Amino acid sequence: xxxxxxxxxxxxxxxxxxxxxxxxxxxxxxxxxxxxxxxxxxxxxxxxxxxxxxxxxxxxxxxxxxxxxxxxxxxxxxxxxxxxxxxxxxxxxxxxxxxxxxxxxxxxxxxxxxxxxxxxxxxxxxxxxxxxxxxxxxxxxxxxxxxxxxxxxxxxxxxxxxxxxxxxxxxxxxxxxxxxxxxxxxxxxxxxxxxxxxxxxxxxxxxxxxxxxxxxxxxxxxxxxxxxxxxxxxxxxxxxxxxxxxxxxxxxxx
Amino acid sequence: xxxxxxxxxxxxxxxxxxxxxxxxxxxxxxxxxxxxxxxxxxxxxxxxxxxxxxxxxxxxxxxxxxxxxxxxxxxxxxxxxxxxxxxxxxxxxxxxxxxxxxxxxxxxxxxxxxxxxxxxxxxxxxxxxxxxxxxxxx
Numbered sequence: 001x002x003x004x005x006x007x008x009x010x011x012x013x014x015x016x017x018x019x020x021x022x023x024x025x026x027x028x029x030x031x032x033x034x035x036x037x038x039x040x041x042x043x044x045x046x047x048x049x050x051x052x053x054x055x056x057x058x059x060x061x062x063x064x065x066x067x068x069x070x071x072x073x074x075x076x077x078x079x080x081x082x083x084x085x086x087x088x089x090x091x092x093x094x095x096x097x098x099x100x101x102x103x104x105x106x107x108x109x110x111x112x113x114x115x116x117x118x119x120x121x122x123x124x125x126x127x128x129x130x131x132x133x134x135x136x137x138x139x140x141x142x143x144x145x146x147x148x149x150x151x152x153x154x155x156x157x158x159x160x161x162x163x164x165x166x167x168x169x170x171x172x173x174x175x176x177x178x179x180x181x182x183x184x185x186x187x188x189x190x191x192x193x194x195x196x197x198x199x200x201x202x203x204x205x206x207x208x209x210x211x212x213x214x215x216x217x218x219x220x221x222x223x224x225x226x227x228x229x230x231x232x233x234x235x236x237x238x239x240x241x242x243x244x245x246x247x248x249x250x251x252x253x254x
Numbered sequence: 255x256x257x258x259x260x261x262x263x264x265x266x267x268x269x270x271x272x273x274x275x276x277x278x279x280x281x282x283x284x285x286x287x288x289x290x291x292x293x294x295x296x297x298x299x300x301x302x303x304x305x306x307x308x309x310x311x312x313x314x315x316x317x318x319x320x321x322x323x324x325x326x327x328x329x330x331x332x333x334x335x336x337x338x339x340x341x342x343x344x345x346x347x348x349x350x351x352x353x354x355x356x357x358x359x360x361x362x363x364x365x366x367x368x369x370x371x372x373x374x375x376x377x378x379x380x381x382x383x384x385x386x387x388x389x390x391x392x
Contacts, residue, residue, distance in 0.1 A: 011296040016287075063280060067282070080288060083290065084286075086288075086289075086290045098294075102288075226268075236267070237269040239282070248287045248288050
């Protein structure tokens with residue numbers, strides 16, 4: 001007998017925590033098209049749906065369903081996203097293991113996020129422009145580049161690694177300066193800025209902004225002006241409004 | 255990445271991509287949100303794998319060689335146009351962001367191309383973008 005027989009066949013997928021007063025009246029669907037059910041405790045509710053535990057992953061649809069549901073919720077209330085892929089055993093577990101132990105924390109967090117939206121702001125260099133700056137400002141890099149430029153494609157050479165290291169260091173420095181410069185201008189328009197992970201030669205920064213809904217246009221105007229001012233070197237890209245994925249706390253709620 | 259740019263009013267220098275594809279969604283939601291402790295969670299086949307896959311994609315760029323390659327691909331032509339220092343000066347004067355003007359001087363310095371002392375001699379003489387296999391002297 002396989003031991004899977006002992007396990008329950010279904011669980012409770014959890015999407016978000018929201019105020020009980022903000023539970024939408026229209027029916028919503030989640031992963032696998034399952035109806036979204038709200039589990040309540042006091043002022044709080046969790047958006048959940050029943051999920052089969054032995055289902056194949058179906059990654060793409062799951063991610064999109066999770067994301068779409070969060071987008072629907074934040075249209076009418078303050079919903080704090082739960083990390084993608086969180087499944088609890090049943091309704092009781094949602095109350096006992098999530099809402100009850102986190103109650104104070106969630107109430108406060110929801111209060112803090114009320115009336116706000118998240119935007120993701122990304123700045124990327126014009127790669128040619130910024131590398132030209134690096135080569136011109138740094139004789140060692142220029143020399144290494146001259147020496148390695150004629151190497152056949154795919155050849156390994158110590159100078160090549162050295163060149164990469166030097167360019168990387170120079171870009172780090174430039175990146176730090178540009179990031180400070182730009183974000184100093186963004187900071188007055190937003191409640192909070194959080195760094196998002198990322199990499200790449202052309203990356204300047206990638207941040208999440210927490211913005212008061214009433215100040216959104218103001219932010220957009222400032223960013224438009226900034227984007228125009230720096231457009232020869234740096235491109236600015238703004239995504240949102242988004243659910244507050246990056247402001248949902250660091251898991252210290254338990 | 256699929257990027258649909260929906261331009262707003264004005265000049266449209268600020269890009270406004272609408273996240274549409276799977277890659278966008280992964281980037282926005284992965285590892286974000288309230289974390290529920292593993293000991294109360296029921297494991298769902300595939301979820302952990304997805305997280306790991308995405309992390310590998312993010313981390314696997316072989317950075318140094320990539321930098322070297324990018325630098326050597328580069329043709330040292332510069333784009334003409336208004337220097338950033340002036341660009342930000344204009345921004346300040348136009349009063350478009352009065353509140354933040356105090357920070358502008360810092361930005362001017364930070365956004366100046368290259369190190370500060372050798373700007374003069376390499377102001378872009380807008381070269382024609384003829385590229386790649388010129389000769390060794392570039």
